[in-house]
Amino acid sequence: MSPDLNVLVLHVNGADLSVAAPPHWTLLEVLRYRLGLTGSKQGCDKGDCGACTVMLDGKARLSCITLAADAVGHEVTTIEGLVTKDGLDDLQKTFDECGALQCGFCQPGMILASRACLDRKPDATRDEIKEALASNLCRCTGYTKIFEAVERATRRGKAAGLGSRA
Amino acid sequence: MNPRTPKDAKAPPPAKAPADRNDPLQHVRSPNRIFGPEPPGERFEVIGKRLRKVDAAAKATGEAVYTDDIALPGMLHGKTLRSPYAHARIRKIDTSKAEALEGVHGVVTGAEMPTRFGVIPWTPDETALAVDKVRFIGDPVAAVAAVDEETALRALDLIEVEYELLPALLDPAEALRRKDVTIHEGNKHGNITKEVTLEFGDVEKAFAASDFLVEDDYEFHGTAHAPIETHVAVARYGSDDVLTLWSATQIPHYVHRALAAVLGIPAPRIRVIQPNLGGAFGGKSDPFSLEFCACKLAMKTRRPVKFLYTREEEFYAHRGRHPMRMHFKSGLTRDGKLTGVQSEILIDGGAYSSFGLVTTYYSGQLLTGPHTMPNYKFHSTRVFTNKPPCGPKRGHGSVQPRFALEIQLDRLAVLAGIDPIEVRRRNFQGSNTTTVNGQRITSNGFDQCLDQVEAASRWKTRRGKLGRGRGLGCAGSMYISGTNYCVYPNDMPQAGVQIKVDRSGLVTVFSGASDIGQGSNSVVAYIVAEELGMSVDDVRVVAADSDLCPVDLGAYSSRITFMVGNAAIHAARKIRDQVKEAVARAWGIEPQRVALAGGYVFDLDDRAKSLPTAQAFALTEARYETLGSTGSYNTPNLGGDYRGGTIGASPAYSFTACVAEVAVDEETGEIQVPHVWTSHDCGRALNPILVEGQIEGSAYMGFGEVFLEDHDVNRMGLHARPNLLDYTIPTSLDCPEFHASIVESLDPEGPYGAKEAGEGPLHPTIPAIANAIFDACGIWLTKLPFTPAKVLAALAAARANPPPRPSPNGKAH
Numbered sequence: 001m002s003p004d005l006n007v008l009v010l011h012v013n014g015a016d017l018s019v020a021a022p023p024h025w026t027l028l029e030v031l032r033y034r035l036g037l038t039g040s041k042q043g044c045d046k047g048d049c050g051a052c053t054v055m056l057d058g059k060a061r062l063s064c065i066t067l068a069a070d071a072v073g074h075e076v077t078t079i080e081g082l083v084t085k086d087g088l089d090d091l092q093k094t095f096d097e098c099g100a101l102q103c104g105f106c107q108p109g110m111i112l113a114s115r116a117c118l119d120r121k122p123d124a125t126r127d128e129i130k131e132a133l134a135s136n137l138c139r140c141t142g143y144t145k146i147f148e149a150v151e152r153a154t155r156r157g158k159a160a161g162l163g164s165r166a
Numbered sequence: 167m168n169p170r171t172p173k174d175a176k177a178p179p180p181a182k183a184p185a186d187r188n189d190p191l192q193h194v195r196s197p198n199r200i201f202g203p204e205p206p207g208e209r210f211e212v213i214g215k216r217l218r219k220v221d222a223a224a225k226a227t228g229e230a231v232y233t234d235d236i237a238l239p240g241m242l243h244g245k246t247l248r249s250p251y252a253h254a255r256i257r258k259i260d261t262s263k264a265e266a267l268e269g270v271h272g273v274v275t276g277a278e279m280p281t282r283f284g285v286i287p288w289t290p291d292e293t294a295l296a297v298d299k300v301r302f303i304g305d306p307v308a309a310v311a312a313v314d315e316e317t318a319l320r321a322l323d324l325i326e327v328e329y330e331l332l333p334a335l336l337d338p339a340e341a342l343r344r345k346d347v348t349i350h351e352g353n354k355h356g357n358i359t360k361e362v363t364l365e366f367g368d369v370e371k372a373f374a375a376s377d378f379l380v381e382d383d384y385e386f387h388g389t390a391h392a393p394i395e396t397h398v399a400v401a402r403y404g405s406d407d408v409l410t411l412w413s414a415t416q417i418p419h420y421v422h423r424a425l426a427a428v429l430g431i432p433a434p435r436i437r438v439i440q441p442n443l444g445g446a447f448g449g450k451s452d453p454f455s456l457e458f459c460a461c462k463l464a465m466k467t468r469r470p471v472k473f474l475y476t477r478e479e480e481f482y483a484h485r486g487r488h489p490m491r492m493h494f495k496s497g498l499t500r501d502g503k504l505t506g507v508q509s510e511i512l513i514d515g516g517a518y519s520s521f522g523l524v525t526t527y528y529s530g531q532l533l534t535g536p537h538t539m540p541n542y543k544f545h546s547t548r549v550f551t552n553k554p555p556c557g558p559k560r561g562h563g564s565v566q567p568r569f570a571l572e573i574q575l576d577r578l579a580v581l582a583g584i585d586p587i588e589v590r591r592r593n594f595q596g597s598n599t600t601t602v603n604g605q606r607i608t609s610n611g612f613d614q615c616l617d618q619v620e621a622a623s624r625w626k627t628r629r630g631k632l633g634r635g636r637g638l639g640c641a642g643s644m645y646i647s648g649t650n651y652c653v654y655p656n657d658m659p660q661a662g663v664q665i666k667v668d669r670s671g672l673v674t675v676f677s678g679a680s681d682i683g684q685g686s687n688s689v690v691a692y693i694v695a696e697e698l699g700m701s702v703d704d705v706r707v708v709a710a711d712s713d714l715c716p717v718d719l720g721a722y723s724s725r726i727t728f729m730v731g732n733a734a735i736h737a738a739r740k741i742r743d744q745v746k747e748a749v750a751r752a753w754g755i756e757p758q759r760v761a762l763a764g765g766y767v768f769d770l771d772d773r774a775k776s777l778p779t780a781q782a783f784a785l786t787e788a789r790y791e792t793l794g795s796t797g798s799y800n801t802p803n804l805g806g807d808y809r810g811g812t813i814g815a816s817p818a819y820s821f822t823a824c825v826a827e828v829a830v831d832e833e834t835g836e837i838q839v840p841h842v843w844t845s846h847d848c849g850r851a852l853n854p855i856l857v858e859g860q861i862e863g864s865a866y867m868g869f870g871e872v873f874l875e876d877h878d879v880n881r882m883g884l885h886a887r888p889n890l891l892d893y894t895i896p897t898s899l900d901c902p903e904f905h906a907s908i909v910e911s912l913d914p915e916g917p918y919g920a921k922e923a924g925e926g927p928l929h930p931t932i933p934a935i936a937n938a939i940f941d942a943c944g945i946w947l948t949k950l951p952f953t954p955a956k957v958l959a960a961l962a963a964a965r966a967n968p969p970p971r972p973s974p975n976g977k978a979h
Binding site: 032033037038039040041042043044045046048049051078079080082083088092093095096097098099101102103104105106107108111129130131133134135136137138139140141142143144145146147 | 216218219221222223224225226227228229230231232234235237391392393394395396442443444445446447474476477682683684685855856858859862863865866867889890891895897898899901903904906
């Protein structure tokens with residue numbers, strides 16, 4: 001009935017976690033159904049919507065089309081991992097402040113894609129932000145307030161004299 | 167007014183019982199009291215501020231629990247077997263092999279749930295699973311619950327279904343014509359699901375008295391809601407014989423009723439909970455197959471069962487925007503006054519009725535503002551076809567005819583040589599008036615909406631001066647803030663709220679309303695905080711749980727802010743009055759001198775005398791009783807005195823004006839939309855950030871329908887693009903710059919003067935773009951979506967046959 005399970009050691013949000021999962025499971029399945037990290041969402045299960053976006057070694061990656069086994073040896077960051085003992089990530093705050101959240105379902109992926117963008121380019125322009133978020137569909141906002149939220153985070157980053165949450 | 171009785175076999179819902187003026191408790195009981203637009207205290211402290219949403223932090227951190235995030239011990243996974251044929255009779259279903267598969271715990275077929283249901287109780291034509299026939303590719307036939315998804319999918323393959331194929335009707339005109347094929351046997355009118363003819367005034371006379379007439383065909387295609395969260399439901403049947411359903415629905419109350427009817431168990435044994443919801447837009451406002459199947463299988467297996475639709479299933483469940491073929495004729499006088507409008511509309515309903523009865527009325531009834539329309543006639547016919555069923559999508563029923571009407575208005579303006587914004591000004595109906603079809607208009611800020619988009623787009627200096635291929639276009643619209651047509655007839659309130667006050671100072675509001683992302687929980691919290699002079703942080707909202715919350719009818723028809731908002735004021739003001747009374751007695755002053763603001767209760771004449779609100783609550787509880795209250799809202803009697811006159815009759819209407827800028831590439835037929843300016847009259851903006859979000863989101867959705875989205879089937883009835891790669895919703899790179907602005911006309915009956923904001927702003931986006939294309943390159947595109955091929959064909963046709971110039975004293979078509 002159930003296929004044999006693989007035991008994987010994944011590095012998720014700063015911790016090594018070992019999980020047993022069928023070999024064909026995606027990273028999204030392991031995150032949601034084995035590790036209880038349900039912040040990563042499933043919207044299409046085929047890489048079209050971006051709701052499952054996580055960061056793999058700091059780069060935005062679609063976890064629904066990434067095999068869990070392929071994430072072994074890489075640093076996985078989910079939306080839950082952006083919250084540290086110092087509080088929320090800047091982007092989590094600016095999305096809240098700017099009203100960039102309506103239903104909220106695309107937001108974990110959207111925020112992680114934005115984080116990856118700003119980590120790479122802390123002073124990203126609006127066009128660069130648009131480019132970075134092109135794989136993340138939002139059906140509620142028309143993106144306007146999302147762009148504003150990311151821009152606000154770039155300004156804050158500048159004011160703080162650093163590029164990211166480093 | 168000269169309304170003709172529509173061909174309607176069903177009895178209209180009974181009129182609401184009039185309020186008893188001799189009732190001594192009328193002031194307590196009456197659910198349609200009016201609070202007025204003024205603040206409860208000296209000034210607004212919460213309302214109108216750019217505040218955060220109450221659930222935003224939970225959503226930004228991934229803490230917010232959506233239905234698919236629920237995992238219960240021993241939970242099984244459900245999967246649905248769907249019809250591979252567009253139209254077929256089911257001869258036999260054999261599930262024995264599937265049941266024998268290891269890991270399968272239960273199988274269910276339509277025979278076990280034969281009771282018909284429909285969100286509109288006059289047209290119950292759906293079953294949880296097909297009983298005798300299937301009516302579209304994707305129609306649910308059987309369902310399985312197994313230990314995991316893979317096993318459930320393998321079990322589906324083992325279910326044997328014998329079909330007898332029937333001719334599939336995929337075109338609405340053919341479905342109307344064919345008498346030999348009936349999609350719903352027993353339907354009195356063949357394949358017609360609803361037909362409405364209403365005439366107000368005399369359009370023929372109006373056309374005879376017109377200086378300019380236009381007459382044209384328009385086509386609106388099908389589009390889908392495509393929320394990022396698909397349908398999902400989890401059911402548990404407990405040892406206490408209580409059935410609990412968690413579902414991604416925007417109508418938990420109607421689902422509750424439908425479950426009781428279909429499953430044959432008493433309603434008090436059912437609990438329906440709507441967790442956080444990942445977008446809906448009207449697509450989750452019917453009861454759906456998975457909700458019944460999850461419950462039935464949970465009852466059969468005594469284990470929790472989850473169904474999560476795939477993206478493909480989401481497209482088949484559909485209930486998206488109805489395709490409409492529309493013939494419109496309109497007349498204008500030389501001085502720019504609209505004389506009359508006549509429409510003939512064929513509506514493609516898909517396989518089931520869903521909200522179709524209402525859609526058919528809305529396709530005519532919601533067009534009589536903001537432009538004065540002295541004579542009006544519409545004839546709308548909705549037919550069944552063997553395609554995924556259509557239903558309500560944002561701007562239900564009226565986005566399509568609005569597209570036609572606003573283009574006609576621009577064509578008339580061109581013929582009369584009047585600026586398109588000016589022609590709308592000249593026809594502005596104003597506030598406190600009644601439309602030709604008997605709808606009561608209260609507040610109306612459409613003229614200010616026109617002013618705002620005219621100024622923001624720099625219309626006067628830029629229109630006609632942008633150069634070849636670039637243009638500006640304008641359109642207007644109106645929409646309802648809820649309707650007094652309740653889906654099932656009853657005299658009870660449409661919205662309810664309950665408040666509980668804790669000794670800690672926390673106020674909990676139990677709201678029946680479904681927060682589907684629009685922010686209804688936040689709005690309820692803002693209102694209660696405003697009324698009780700507290701911080702929003704000290705108000706918690708519990709919503710959409712049938713065990714805990716009073717009934718609200720659901721998130722549809724843009725009703726929640728208006729109706730639940732009024733209910734929340736009602737409930738909170740009872741507590742407020744009680745607190746003022748108790749504190750006044752303690753201080754030996756008149757209650758009018760007691761105010762609640764900023765977390766304190768204080769004496770208006772001696773502001774040093776104050777109590778923290780929590781202490782004032784304690785004082786009140788000590789004097790009277792445990793503190794709590796209920797509040798409710800019901801619509802007044804509204805609507806024209808004719809059959810169907812209550813459908814589309816709303817306690818208040820919102821208004822929108824839009825200007826779009828386009829750039830047409832006449833070589834490739836591609837059209838860019840750099841800017842869309844939308845100004846929306848939502849009455850008082852309870853939180854401007856949320857209102858702007860609704861305006862921008864609406865304009866975005868309309869933009870996608872113009873160019874990118876197309877929900878259609880191939881010649882076999884198979885969905886042409888049931889995924890988000892082919893069904894292209896706009897990405898961050900596709901979108902125009904959306905410029906939202908707000909007009910606050912302060913409605914006399916809305917909560918603090920508020921009206922709707924969620925659906926109205928979508929309407930004018932589409933015709934504004936069409937009108938801008940004419941301004942850019944002189945072609946009228948009338949068939950959506952506007953693909954490059956259509957643009958090139960229209961440009962070629964225009965070059966071959968330049969449009970005739972209107973003769974100065976003649977009529978041009």
